[in-house]
Amino acid sequence: MRETYRVLPVYAGDVSGIAGALYELGGMTVIHDPSGCNSTYNTHDELRWYKEPSAIFISGLNMRDAVLGNDKKFIDDTLEAAASLPQKPAFIALCNSPLPWLNGTDFHALSRIIENKSGIPTFYVSSNGCRDYAEGAGRAFLSLLEKFDGELREKAAGHQSVRAAGKNITVNVIGMMPLDFAHPESLRSLKERMAKNGFAIQSVFAQTDGTSEDLLADILSSSAADVSLVLSTSGIPAAQYLKAHYGVPFVVGVPLEEDDPVFEQLRRAAAGLNYEACLYTAGKDNMPTIHSQGASDCAHTADNKNRPENGQTDTASQCIAVLSEPVLAGSLASLLERRTGRKVLVINPLEGRVWNGHETRAHSSRRLASEKKAALADPLPEDRTRQAAGRSAGTFDDSIQILRPGDLSLFGEEEMEGGIAAAGVREIYCDPMYAEIFSEGITLRPMPTLALSGRVYRNTFINYFDTASVEALISHEHE
Amino acid sequence: MLIPLVPQGGEHDNVIKIKDAKAGKTFPWRLEYNCPVHEHWNIVHTGMLIPECRQVYICPDNCLRGVIMTAQEMGALDRISSVMPDEREISGGSLEAITIEGVTDVLHKVKKRPRAVQLFPVCTHHLLGCDMRYIEDEIEKRFPDIDFMECFMDPVCQKLTTTPEQRQRFQMMKVLADHPQDEDLSSVTMLGENLRVQESDLTQLLAQEGLELRQVQDCRTYDEYLSLGASFLWLTRSPLSAYGLKKAADLAGRRSLYMPAAIRADEIEAQEKALLEQVYLARGMKEEEAAGRAAERAAVVREKEEERTQELCRETLHAVGDLPVYLDYVGIPRPLGFARFLLEHGFRVQRVIADGISPEEAEDLSFVQAHYPDLEVMSSQAPASLYERERMNIREKMLAIGPKAAYFTGSPYFVNVIEQDGATGFLGVQHILRLMQQAVLQPKNNEIVTGKGLGLPGVWEVSR
Structure with missing residues (x-):
């Protein structure tokens, strides 16, 4: 069950x-x-x-x-x-x-x-x-x-002059949650990395490292940013809102490397050029791909520049997977693919919403049928504030793809246990707690997550914005 | 119309003078703050005391996570399972079916079949009017070889009826009722206790009577646990267990005695007399003779231990001196009684942290109101207590007794115990006094109070 x-x-x-x-x-x-x-x-x-x-x-x-x-x-x-x-x-x-x-x-x-x-x-x-x-x-x-839309509107009104002044590209970092990024140095490292790449932080949703005097004020000025960087799925609705109402484009991805490809997309988005909203899922037209769930051969598409040829499949004994919050998992999978040339399967354990153009299987089963249609059209169907403000749900861009065709959404212990076995996974990056359900022969690369294992592994949380920490995590792939 | 919200930071009703306090609902029920102190045991910890027993919770995501993580932190994930109904099942009328089928599925999946299962439906089962009798009967029918304990995790009921802890403890005792009583009356069982009874005048008295004190903490198998029911006399010290002890003992036809924490000499003597009286009556002694002999024996203990306690009190006062003392109900189950004891012996007790004053402490309340009216009582749950630690801003050295007192004062000098460390009687009081002496000499990392379930294996720790 x-x-x-x-x-x-x-x-x-x-x-x-x-x-x-x-x-x-x-x-x-x-x-x-x-x-x-x-x-x-x-x-x-x-x-x-x-x-x-x-x-x-x-x-x-x-x-x-x-x-x-x-x-x-x-x-x-x-x-x-x-x-x-x-x-x-x-x-x-x-x-x-x-x-x-x-x-x-x-x-x-x-x-x-x-x-x-x-x-x-x-x-x-x-x-x-x-x-x-x-x-x-x-x-x-x-x-x-x-x-606080009124405040956002005020700040947005003054944005043009800032943009025209040719200052550093200003970025909203959205979805920076300790539940996903629990290492205490995460935010500081991210800010350093962003600064080295020529970005100025406009706001962080929603953490401070002590350098911001008023985090709420920063967030309420997010409408004046040049672009948003979405680090986790929790940041997508806010990023969509800022894009729909204030024209702030967003890019999804965790910059795991010093010169991560995500930065180039941020620059392009801020400059009004064509950009990939989610690099690791980017296809030809960045439109949602409806496909059947349950790919079991680790064959899936991704950004076509660095990924192996479409259709090429790993043997079961080689299959690598990343099981985590989908934006982090997709970003890490992309990095692993660039480094190893091997395909990496992303497994999304969250209920999620419309992360790959259709509801996850678990999610669809968890909604009343009458709710389903509305959910696909509107991420928050019950929200009345937006309706009251006279904005149609259609102004949201629901086409963002967080999972790639072939990636899996597995909800719950039973589905996870069966899905991983069926996919032939032999090496998996995930929270150490999952070891409880893996069969022998699967190598676990630990990525402790506050949202799952709580504080138990709190001394080993990974700083995903620190080069040495990320390299240590994936060092086995070079051996 | 706007309600004036200023002045912010003015008077706060989370702290009152004892002269203004009343027993029972000492503080109004309002929004609740939860301070980061988790050393007290919860239903998961308590349930794990029974060997070969599994816990199964049937509840939505948010409620479920807390109990599973509790088990995880104590390294007992292999003894807990869960069923998580989804929104449609909760709201669509199939909660009963999913509860039955889910529990069945879990019990088929587990690697080792448990001898007993504690079942925990939750608040939603109550609100939706689930037929719990039907659910329980059906599950029992499917697993006739397993003892089911019908517990609940239903905090929505705890303010108005019994608490989940009270009902769980009753269920844990109820399974003992079928065990036949030992004919030789050779043992007494302590039930409903999280902590093992330490060496004390209680254990000494029983030993002198040739009686073995049996406790769940000594049981390694479920059969050993069931055999606790063989004793002729069942005891408990915990107020959370008094309700269950009486009901279960009545079912079993056993004698029972509730021995709440006693602090003062006359209380301890009366309690030990009552215990011995039960022993003598069970052995067939006439009431008058039993009472007389018990009084005699209890008086001997008092004569021996009261002076020793007084002496230790003087030593402790010398060590603690004029330091302000804060104590809480998690560390000391009779906080007001212990505060009274310390005040009467010259300690500078500043504040008692307790979310309510138990009616069992009514006498202490009257006494302290009359003699120490300025003693403060603080609620740990009131919203204003969120900033109490900053507001107090204690800079002087002080002594805290109990983890909540430690947290709110921020003091590194604290007695880190729950439930009086399992100590009882004169030796129990002496034990806490000794810990007070140690505490003022040896600073600790205050953050350790955030650990869960003091005394249990913990996979999460901070440096001490």
Whole structure:
């Protein structure tokens, strides 16, 4: 059964993604939940909790209120908590675990009431405790931009003069989440790498290394950037929004090398030239490719310049795979292919959305049929803010391909176990916890991920923006 | 209309004076902060005490992750499994079916068939009105060779009824009820305890009576665990286990005794007398004779240990001096009682961290209100406690007792224990006093309090 897990944990949930995304922005996040969400989040999904407090609370929902309804308590408690903080929060974000989703709590109404009573911008981040962190974080970033669209518009208005002045290319780094990039030096290394390549950071969604005085202000000026760099799937909705509404193009990929090919695409995008939005999946026309799932021979297409000839297949004994968050996995696979000339299979373990032109198998099975059509058309069908603003969902560019034809989306332990065996994988880059389900003979190259194994391997997180660390990770391929 | 939110950082209701405190719901139920202290045991840790027992959780992503990761951090992933229904199954009326089929699938998949399984449905099962009797009956029918413990992970109920911990502990005791009682009355069993009972006046008293004290921590197999039920007298010290102990002992037809943490000499003496009385009554002694003899024996222990405790108290006061003392309910199960004890012996107790004052401490509450009205009580969960550590900004040396007190003060001088370190009686108090002496001399890395399940194997550690 796909629902059962004999031994593996699940990835961090949507609520953890939301809390982690908004952590350093000076707001207050309220999770409508009986208990446990906060503890799970701050114990296993958040490394900042001990040293850097952030205003993240749960509501402590009890059964009586869940059944009979007591929204007034939630509103009053939220207002009171906001007043108890040393500084007035910059915003209040609401999200929830399964119970308030099941009883149909109207969070948009609650947001409006709280905002009207407090004067603090308040918004809902659609959630239900049943999705993964990447989806939660993606929605959080997008909801934030939508809420503060007025500020984005103001900043965008002054952008032309900046562009004309011929300054360094300014970049939004979107999807920089500790859940994916947990090494403490990650952001510093990335900034150094970006600076060496002639880029100036406009904003980071959403982490600071201490050099930014106001991370939220940076983000609210993201509409004035020349281009966005999307490091993970959680960054895609926000990048799409900035592109659709403010013309900020985006490039997807993790720059694993000092002079990574992603940088050239950023330059081209900023200059208004043709560019590949996702280099490692780039095909002839960069349009989505509908294909059947379940490729088992490690034969798949990628950027055609450096990848082996299409149709060439590895023997099962040679098959290499990267199992991780798909943007990181795709970037690493691309690097491995450039270095070795061998094909590398990307395995996406997240529920994801429309990352390769169609829903992942797991995801499609997790949606009501009536929801499906809307989901394909609109990444966030239930979002009302955008509808209220009179923007059609069609303004979003849903054609971005994060997975390549032939790559796999495997959801859950059973599907993962069977899928990896069927694909003939013999060497795999992934979180060490997956060793629990691999058969003998598969060599594991450890990539500890906070979003899966939590803090257990926290001393061995990889800095993907440090040359020595990446070279150490892939050093076996040169042997 | 705007509600004025200023002044920010003014008065905070997360800290109150003891004179203003009441037992029970000491602080209002509002939004909750969760501080980064995780040394207390949760239901996963407790459930793992039973050998050859597997835990199965049936819940959505976000709830599931916490329990699996708890098992992972203690190196027990091979004893926990899960079923994660999706949105359609939760909202579409098939949660009962998926629970039954999921548990069945998991139990067929595991490499070694467990002797017992603790099942944990969750809040959603309650809200959706799942027929739990049907689910449990069906699963039991499919696996007649496995003992199922019908636990719940349903925090949505914990404020209004019993907590998941209380019900889990009852279930863990209930399986013992079918075991026949030993005819020779040679043992007493301590149940519902996370920590092993340390060497104490309790263990000494029982040994003097020729009684073996049996504990789950000594069991290596499920059969050994079941044999704990053979004792004629079942004990517990934990308030979380009192509910289950009484119910399970009644089912089994055993004597039972709840022995909550006792601090003062008269409390300890009364408790030890009650214990001995049960032993003597079970041996057939008449009530009056049993009471008399028990009182006599308990008084002997008091005479021997009370003076020793007083002496140690003086030594400890000399070591701690005028340092402010903060203590919490995680480290000391009777925080107010222990605060009272320390205050009466001249310690400068500043604050007790407790999210509520137990009605069991009502007498201590009255006493401290009358004699030390300015003692502070702090909620660890109130939103304002998020910044309490910065607000307190303690720069002077101070002593914390318990991990939450350590965190909120940021002090490197702290007694790092939970549940009084399993110590009990006069020797239990003496044990904590000795740890206080050590704590003021040996600074520790304050961050260790973020570790999960103190005393358990931990694959995650920070340097000490």
